[in-house]
Amino acid sequence: MKAPYDVRRLRSWELALAIFAVSTPFVLPAALPGGTSFVRTAVAQEMQKPDTSRLVSVGGAITEIIYALGEDGRLVGRDSTSLYPEAATKLPDVGYMRQLSPEGVIGINPSAIIAVEGSGPPETLAVLKEAKIPFQTIPETYDRDGILSKIRAVGDFLGVPEKAAVLADQVKADLDAAVADAAKxxxxxxxxxxxxxxxxxxxxxxxxxxxxxxxxxxxxxxxxxxxxxxxxxxxxxxxxxxxxxxxxxxxxxxxxxxxxxxxxxxxxxxxxxxxxxxxxxxxxxxxxxxxxxxxxxxxxxxxxxxxxxxxxxxxx
Incomplete structure (x- = not known):
């Protein structure tokens, strides 16, 4: 039978590693902002992220943004206003954005829906909510900042904020130049x-x-x-x-x-x-x-x- 290991024989780096391993569960939460509540919140947010692998897009601009981000492989359906790019017209049509049919949406088994503000009607949204299908509404304002915010919001929902930031910068530069010319x-x-x-x-x-x-x-x-x-x-x-x-x-x-x-x-x-x-x-x-x-x-x-x-x- 082996004799118990003599702690005194531990080399300094081994002792430091052992102390860190034992203390980490207590030290790390305290070192983070908000302590354990911060960790719990981060974990909860990660778990609550919707599955966007089978996505229905409602609103022509929303669909355009998804294609511009190179994330169109997620799309399984779109509304009747989503006519650009032409590839979007090959997707199943779930109806006009303000007159969506719950049967048409649920029938293509989406994992999530992303829709521009004002989509509906409320009765359809209520049915989709009862069906437990995540539904993300993207705010709409008819100005320069509204376009950029829309791009970033879509990117955040799809989990590609870096791509959205690049696209927003490109759109911003082009739009600012066009508006500046018109303003002359x-x-x-x-x-x-x-x-x-x-x-x-x-x-x-x-x-x-x-x-x-x-x-x-x-x-x-x-x-x-x-x-x-x-x-x-x-x-x-x-x-x-x-x-x-x-x-x-x-x-x-x-x-x-x-x-x-x-x-x-x-x-x-x-x-x-x-x-x-x-x-x-x-x-x-x-x-x-x-x-x-x-x-x-x-x-x-x-x-x-x-x-x-x-x-x-x-x-x-």
């Missing part, structure tokens, strides 16, 4: 732009402040002709005349939502505006114009050029 135009030369959402029933539905249309008009160096109210509202004939739009801006549409230039400018009140006199109308892809995603810098440049022609002060 003197205030006195800026045109008034009327964004028309729809003309159903002969009523002109226009955009006010706090809207994607209002935001992109401002970034592009123009004036929102109906910036005296918030949201989207139907205009009276008097309000259209008072708005004095130099240019009408609309989404490119087809089918029953489409209207020809002739029919549009035949509207009794709109026919009295400078826009009608000059037949000044711009139509753009809805997602590209109003998405407020990674491509917004190109939207600013295209819209500015469409409104004014090439800006002589723009950087080459």
């Amino acid at each position: 135009r003197p205030e006195s030369e800026r045109k008034r732009v009327l964004f028309i959402l729809s003309t159903q029933g002969g009523k002109i539905m226009a955009s006010g402040n706090g809207t994607a249309a209002g935001g992109i008009i401002t970034l592009s160096g123009a004036v929102n002709a109906t910036g005296t109210f918030s949201g989207y509202k139907p205009l009276t004939d008097e309000a259209i005349i008072e708005a004095r739009p130099d240019v009408v801006l609309m989404m490119t549409r087809s089918g029953s939502h489409a209207i020809s230039d002739e029919d549009l400018f035949a509207h009794p009140a709109l026919s009295l505006t400078p826009a009608a006199k000059n037949r000044a109308i711009i139509r753009m892809d809805g997602l590209h114009m109003l998405g407020f995603g990674p491509r917004t810098a190109s939207t600013v440049r295209e819209l500015n050029a469409a409104i004014y022609g090439k800006n002589p002060n723009a950087s080459q």
